[in-house]
Amino acid sequence: MPVPNFLRRRFVILISGQGSNMQAIVQACQSERCPAEVLAVISSRPQSSGLDWAADQGIATHVVAHAEFASRTAFDATLADVIDRYSPDYVLLAGFMRVLTPGFVEKYAGRLVNIHPSLLPAFPGMHTHAQALAKGVQVHGCTVHFVTPVLDHGPIIAQGVVPVEQADTPESLAERVLAIEHIVYPQVATWLAEGRVHLMPDQRVQVDAIFSRLFVSESLL
């Protein structure tokens, strides 16, 4: 039976580009698998193709263009104003390419979640696939984590692992990682919506009644 809207958790999703993770989360909510509603999608770039897709789904869309702000603080203040119109339970960063100020992160502490395309704490920052190839690691992947003021560093909710192949380029590896991102992030969104995810005092995460928070590509099994 569908979950009535008043019982659904409220998500706002922040993107900067194609928003394929956002689409995977929206589809999980539409399919009733995830008892949440995506109330708004906000992009830091006006040309994000994900915005059109979200609008086609009937989701409110906004652009808060970072290029139009003189400082990070001013950008974050406007972003928070738009987010707060929707009173979200969680703010999900999905390919959102801006570094947020500590004040913004504190405001949403415990409610701000990100996906990063590496197995953190390895390879924070940009160009993670090239970094992984340069180091010769044999596995790579993605991490969904709570956001802290330190970039790409925060309590880990779940990770997805894929193999690195000899012939990989950053592009081929990115494609393999993105495929597992689309499994991991909707699943974490579902756990959040179900109220299963707890940030513990030791800054580790506990997910009620879930045996494994590691998602492994079939080719590794």
Ligand code: GRF
């Ligand atoms: C993904 O690898 C995401 O983790 C990274 O940007 C890539 C594109 O994401 N930050 P999306 O298609 O915009 O969700």
